Amino acid sequence: MSDENMDIKLKVWRQKGPTQAGYFEDHKVSANPHMSFLEMLDVLNEQLLNDGKEPVAFDHDCREGICGACSMVIDGAPHGPRKGTTTCQLHMREYNDGDEIVIEPWRAKAFPVIKDLVVDRRAFDRIQQAGGYVSVSTGSSPDANAIPIGKRDADEAFDYAACIGCGACVAACPNASAMLFVSAKVAHLSLLPQGQVERVERVRKMVDAMDFEGFGGCTNHGECEASCPKTISVDAIGLLNREYMRAGLSRD
């Protein structure tokens, strides 16, 4: 890999506020291949500030792939071209001198744009609050062998628990469906013994909340799994559907 700076053309979505119309703005930055994608945007913003212009608003926090804040669609792919990677983990070495990169916000009715690339993802918090919890005592941690959990259930629950709630599944889905997110939460908790108490109510409340927020439904395209930075399997949606039917058959 060369260490030389590359000239990158950017086509970035600008939108002053939730009710204003947005538009694309063209920019040029000189980016080093060692930079992360967000550092490249930092360079752009420094440039804009020096020119007395408004910097591009984008969400970020941990910059190490665990918080899920760095939402943006890069050349049509949430979090960019790499599999199992968040935007903050993407590096400019993926690109070549002269490349043009299109950057847009997540687009979904339930994720309204706040400014530029920043969207309001509180719909996910509300779904989570509706039922994505266990209300057992969490006091001091019990002995590891106090609650036996089968190996397979433990492994699967752990895989689903990897969801960072970034919203890439919604952004990638042709129907802007949140089913991968909801199903990862439901599958994670309902596979574990601690999650049994609220099992029936959880899936109902979370699906209600999901519909209420205005997300679409699953038509089994599989785009969510392909775009998930934590590579969560769409099998979760199958488990969600099972849980939902199981709850539907319960007497109350």
Added chain:
Amino acid sequence: MSSGNAPPLDRLVKALTSTISLKIVMAVTGIAGAGFVIFHMLGNLQMFLGREAYNTYAEFMQNLGELKWVARLGLLGILFGHVSTAVLLVQRNTAARPEGYYTQKRKRTSVAAVYMAQLGIVLLLFIIYHILHFTGGMIHTDLGYELVEMGPNGARRDLYTHVINSFSNPLIALTYVAANLALALHLAHGATSMFKTIGFGVGRWKVPVEAIGPAFGVIVGLGNISMPIAVLTGVIGAN
């Protein structure tokens, strides 16, 4: 929003109109439709066995009496359930993304999956045309809907000749070929999707469920398209 305190009936109504419930109705009616499609195809493939076999099968079906009407109304109900849930879900899915992307990469999905609704519209139009043509005899009447032959139990419809006359017209034959391509695509995605929707396509069932859609599409496509092609090329009915 959700509440465990709402009256039981309200909660039931809410549960039955959720996105997942509507999708399950779509899947179950889709499974029933797919079952019918296989049955319908196997019945009609008997035209390869010749006039006698085909017309005997047609006579048997026509003489089912009450049962025939139960089946017809059942199929109509299934189609209604499928189309109405399709309309509701497509509306919700479209409303979920009011502003589209400048570019959106498709990493995983298929042409069939993307165009399910459009393929469905083609199927709906075709179903209407098909019933008017072969079942009702209200169009293409000059092609032999009224034809009668003597069977072992007396006079019966000569459906065989009606089919041969119809498919000898290239325009009609090609219409059937095109419609069945649409059906094959719709089922290539649908017959996998329906099992996933009812929560079946996980774990050890994942691979078979992913295979069944494309397999179903190919079988139904080849089977149904073979008939107009066979007539058009003189493989059947030339005698």
